[in-house]
Amino acid sequence: MTFVAVLAVGYAVYSLVYGILxxxxxxxxxxxxxxxxxxxxxxxxxxxxxxxxLRPWAWALFMTWAVIGLTNQILRSLFFEDPDYLDMAINTFxxxxxxxxxxxxxxxxxxxxxVQLSRATRNPLDRH
Amino acid sequence: xxxxxxPPGIPSTATDPELLRxxxxxxxxxxxEQFFPMxxxxxxxxxxxxxxxxxxxxEQVIPEGALTxxxxxxxxxxxxxxVLYLRFIRPLSIEESARALAxxxxxxxxxxxxxxxxxxxxxxxxxxxxxVDALFSATLLLRGRVPKATAAAAAVDYAAMQEGGEKYxxxxxxxxxxxxxICQYWFFFAYNNWRSGFHGVNxxxxxxxxxxxxxxxxxxxxxxxxxxxASHDFHGADLRRRWDDRSDLALEGLHPVVxxxxxxxxxxxxxxxxxxxxxxxxxxxxxxxxxxLARFWSRTLGQAGDRQSPFRAPFIDFARGDxxxxxxxxxQEWTPDSIDEKTPWVTAYRGLWGLYAQDPISGENAPAGPMxxxxxxxxxSWFDPLGFAELDKLPPPPLELELLExxxxxxxxxxxxxxxxxxxxxxxxxxxxxRLESMEGxxxxxxxxxxxxxxxxxxxxxxxxxxREHSENEGVLDGMTRRLxxxxxxxxxxxxxxxxxxxxxxxxxxxxxxxxxxxxAAASLSLLLIGLVALIEFAPEDAWAGVVILLIALVLGESIxxxxxxxxxxxxxxxxxxxxxxxxxxHFWKPVLFGALIALAAFxxxxxxxxxxx
Numbered sequence: 001m002t003f004v005a006v007l008a009v010g011y012a013v014y015s016l017v018y019g020i021l022x023x024x025x026x027x028x029x030x031x032x033x034x035x036x037x038x039x040x041x042x043x044x045x046x047x048x049x050x051x052x053x054l055r056p057w058a059w060a061l062f063m064t065w066a067v068i069g070l071t072n073q074i075l076r077s078l079f080f081e082d083p084d085y086l087d088m089a090i091n092t093f094x095x096x097x098x099x100x101x102x103x104x105x106x107x108x109x110x111x112x113x114x115v116q117l118s119r120a121t122r123n124p125l126d127r128h
Numbered sequence: 129x130x131x132x133x134x135p136p137g138i139p140s141t142a143t144d145p146e147l148l149r150x151x152x153x154x155x156x157x158x159x160x161e162q163f164f165p166m167x168x169x170x171x172x173x174x175x176x177x178x179x180x181x182x183x184x185x186x187e188q189v190i191p192e193g194a195l196t197x198x199x200x201x202x203x204x205x206x207x208x209x210x211v212l213y214l215r216f217i218r219p220l221s222i223e224e225s226a227r228a229l230a231x232x233x234x235x236x237x238x239x240x241x242x243x244x245x246x247x248x249x250x251x252x253x254x255x256x257x258x259x260v261d262a263l264f265s266a267t268l269l270l271r272g273r274v275p276k277a278t279a280a281a282a283a284v285d286y287a288a289m290q291e292g293g294e295k296y297x298x299x300x301x302x303x304x305x306x307x308x309x310i311c312q313y314w315f316f317f318a319y320n321n322w323r324s325g326f327h328g329v330n331x332x333x334x335x336x337x338x339x340x341x342x343x344x345x346x347x348x349x350x351x352x353x354x355x356x357x358a359s360h361d362f363h364g365a366d367l368r369r370r371w372d373d374r375s376d377l378a379l380e381g382l383h384p385v386v387x388x389x390x391x392x393x394x395x396x397x398x399x400x401x402x403x404x405x406x407x408x409x410x411x412x413x414x415x416x417x418x419x420x421l422a423r424f425w426s427r428t429l430g431q432a433g434d435r436q437s438p439f440r441a442p443f444i445d446f447a448r449g450d451x452x453x454x455x456x457x458x459x460q461e462w463t464p465d466s467i468d469e470k471t472p473w474v475t476a477y478r479g480l481w482g483l484y485a486q487d488p489i490s491g492e493n494a495p496a497g498p499m500x501x502x503x504x505x506x507x508x509s510w511f512d513p514l515g516f517a518e519l520d521k522l523p524p525p526p527l528e529l530e531l532l533e534x535x536x537x538x539x540x541x542x543x544x545x546x547x548x549x550x551x552x553x554x555x556x557x558x559x560x561x562x563r564l565e566s567m568e569g570x571x572x573x574x575x576x577x578x579x580x581x582x583x584x585x586x587x588x589x590x591x592x593x594x595x596r597e598h599s600e601n602e603g604v605l606d607g608m609t610r611r612l613x614x615x616x617x618x619x620x621x622x623x624x625x626x627x628x629x630x631x632x633x634x635x636x637x638x639x640x641x642x643x644x645x646x647x648x649a650a651a652s653l654s655l656l657l658i659g660l661v662a663l664i665e666f667a668p669e670d671a672w673a674g675v676v677i678l679l680i681a682l683v684l685g686e687s688i689x690x691x692x693x694x695x696x697x698x699x700x701x702x703x704x705x706x707x708x709x710x711x712x713x714x715h716f717w718k719p720v721l722f723g724a725l726i727a728l729a730a731f732x733x734x735x736x737x738x739x740x741x742x
Contacts, residue, residue, distance in 0.1 A: 100430035
């Protein structure tokens, strides 16, 4: 989870720097994108800090973020041929890291009494 | 000297009618119920008799007003594939239908017990179950079904019958089987209006329900031990409760309390609202694919599995027990009617007791009588009331101890026999084994070695099987001995140990959705369709992208209202991540492949280096 948290903090820093540079450049085409990154940066930072502390809201924030990001990128890839593959890969990685049941339990968004954690035995002695 | 209180029951000298009277159930109906148990004769007199022919035409055999219990049971010739049926409500014209519906509204206004749906059933399922429900409703257009006005006319006619002489009737039968005495209470209703009256699965003319009470004889008394109610989706042992099981079975003296489902008349032990689910019939291949997907979801992706299939339509069976109560000491008392194999209408009439709606899955076709299935074959609950509740394998309690002692003794004897047999066979095995060992290294004995080898292998397998049997018997014997000790000490088994799936009402806490969720449940499907139309009309180029966004927004929005956001966002995110993975693999297959190969190479080198250094 630490890696996901670091990723979020890194993404926040990147968004912040990108946003500032885009706004400072005065390029009108990049202005909207820059403002969007500046708005997203505090969210990513909050989610990252929350993930360090395994807060349930951080998990929910991350996943919501990932759903929006992945929907955007998949649609851009399928219908507009303009995807940002790096963004897609980061979101995919975050989802695959955050979605396993054990991780959800660690974040406190699922409770052990509601889920079946047992796996089929691999002990050969149990097969006879 | 203290004497233990006599078990509940009545003297075994009681006649069958006395027996039925002594244990007759109390049936609590749901407020708003329009049909109550009635006598078959009054019903038959207001019916006509019809014959459906395989060439798809219906012939009236006896018109309304001329039908009696006598001519109903007359033998009739009919070709294979034909269906004999009663018709309570004749086909209605538009004007008659309108009049029947208006009369029903007047009747409802004057009813003492009115019905309030409460939480809508559609709010209790997700978006997919609502889609399935829409499909299920659509199938009613294709299947044969009973028109809604028929239900209204039936309710009006039934109310008129009751005004002519209010009567609540059960058809009782006493059967003696396998040491048990079984009191069967058959309840006949003129109509099942679950669909048209209470948003349920089906409507059909006539309805039969059953309550069985199982008694055993002890000290010249008949003592009740089990009670079984006919109910949706439950079979065998799940239908019965032990007389002392107070967690489920309510009693009023010697009278078990039944809570009848509104319109469906299914019987429940505890009052409440039961969620009945009708699964959508899915082709085998699709079902297998879904199972494989579910395994990939839970095992490979490490996700929580879903306990329920989304491909089901949720229906509610309201068995609130807040309406009319019929039974001893209740608002209305029973009028009993005894039946048995000699009762002509029970044995001689094999047809349906109401309209044959030509529904291929039979949900809207009327049932046959207590003794027969719809196809005229014998009904197991009639000829095998013990098997109906899986009691055929249980002896009555007074015989249990004796039977168990005999079984234990038999098993002990078998164990002793096995001890001798195993010792003997094991010794022979060792003798043959040593002979086999001695043959090795002698090429001229190859044929004998092979023959003996086979013999040794067979004997070894037999010894293994005997040892397995002995070991398994030990476990069984251990269980039987403990049970024997419990029985000797007068301790009984857990009264609920036989129940695999108990019908339980949905707890109210699970259904406290907000009003917004209800409105959303009712409107979401229509909103989705309107959204689709708007997208196709106003943004045809981006319609597909719009559909995806609309669906995800609907699903997530609904999950917030239903307090399932975490589960839903997780599912949606994982599905999107899988799609993204495929896209990434397609676009970057070369770097991904090279990366994987390089990583594998590095891993192998690392392993070898570790081996060298070890």
